[in-house]
Amino acid sequence: MAVAQTFSTRTVEDVRRYWNARPCNIRHSPKPVGTRAYFDEVEARKYFVEPHIPALAEFDRWAGKKVLEIGCGIGTDTIRFARAGAQVTAVDLSDASLAVAKERAAVYELDDRITFHQADVERLSEVVPVEAYDLVYSFGVIHHTPHPQDAVREIRKYMGPQSVLKMMVYHRHSWKVLWILMKFGKGAFWKLDELIARHSEAQTGCPVTYSYSRRTVRDLLQGFTVQRAFVDHIFAYRIPEYKRHEYRKVWYLRLLPDPAFRRLERSLGWHLCVEARPAGPGRIGSFPAPA
Template sequence: MGFEEVQIDQVKDYWDRRPCNIRHSTQPLGTRQYFDEVEARKYFVEPHIPIFAEFPHWSGKKVLEVGCGIGTDTVSFARHGALVTSVDLSVRSVEIARQRVGVYGLEKQVRFYFANAEELSCYVPVEPYDLIYSFGVIHHTPHPEVVLEQLRQYTRPGTTIKVMVYHRRSWKVAWILLSEGRGKFWKLQELVAKNSEAQMGCPVTYTYTRREGRELLERHGFRVRDSQVNHIFAY
């Protein structure tokens, strides 16, 4: 079965069972100590995120975050003064992210929606944003192209879109292919989906070359100004 045939409820159930980064702290879930530790660990293993996101740059600006998870980047945007609309398919993730925003007293700067990004305009009022941000998300939905078409509705001249997707020519993909697939490159899509996340068995995980990522965006009317490849430290 191809990824495009996967039902969105399968994706939702997967991320509800174990929201991304939920085990990055041994402190009690929901405490300030827990959220502080999750943030410190996330940005330690992915130091490129603050550089990519440019959190201080969006002070006073409207940010649409597609796929907020448990809210690490949400809080970073809000803490730097952005007005954030955060969306996620996972009910459990949004509940934790909302709790997290409350812990830091940032409720007035963030609004949350449970939403399937492929039908974003059915959930989130259509209005222009200064930044549309989606880090490590659209490659986990059955139809990334549909998401990009939805995102266009939230743009205006001057809107910036920052999207991270998985790079096919990466050390992790090579490791998965060799260790799990024993070189069976024709099973790469299946192998990457199964092994790409901390919890095995992700229903959908697309990967892209730099050229494919650029072409994906350009096909949907976005002008690509920059693309970069970064790596996550082992953890």
């Protein structure tokens, strides 16, 4: 990866502290955190703003199957998998996020379908017993760990010949990256990696954020065969109104007809979504040496 050295001095503890300070999507509802009304609203808002998530995850496909979710956050997708009938092992680095996710599982009475672990994906097998899962799912997580190639090697240990990996990482050739470069970097492309990290999330100052092209994500996924890769999602809404839970698009995107906007999302979207399967013999615990 061209940016491999950029974040090499950042630590997993830096990342944990960042997400503990404000778990992802924690402000998606103004209702009291931990109530069913809160969780219902968080879920509705998440899939309204990011409607491509169910299309990637295919929640119903995993009924009766074993799902390992890397980076469950406050548990929105976790609950959807469990509600659909999957047996879910949910992992997150942030203990603050896990506390909310566990509350969520209790509220929906899905505790018996979900096992939670606090773990660093780069050292996953030190915490989570190694066994084959039908699906390993990670949405918006791998790009936030200092050494994503180590995370991929760990993930590979949990996959058998028929296992599927579905993940989202940030798309380098995206509308958002261009917006960050122009708004915050004033065109200083040589600072792009740090600019993306600082402004990739709702709270500024994320310690680690890698971004990938369709080519470099294949470089990351050594030991896998990528079967599908697509981009989606341009956040179109004005921030002041969005914080009030109102949805008003920025003026220049309001000018686009819906079909034109969807074409733009599919070419310059911020989310690079990938589905892959293990290459080679697929023996649990094995991972080919890098070429």
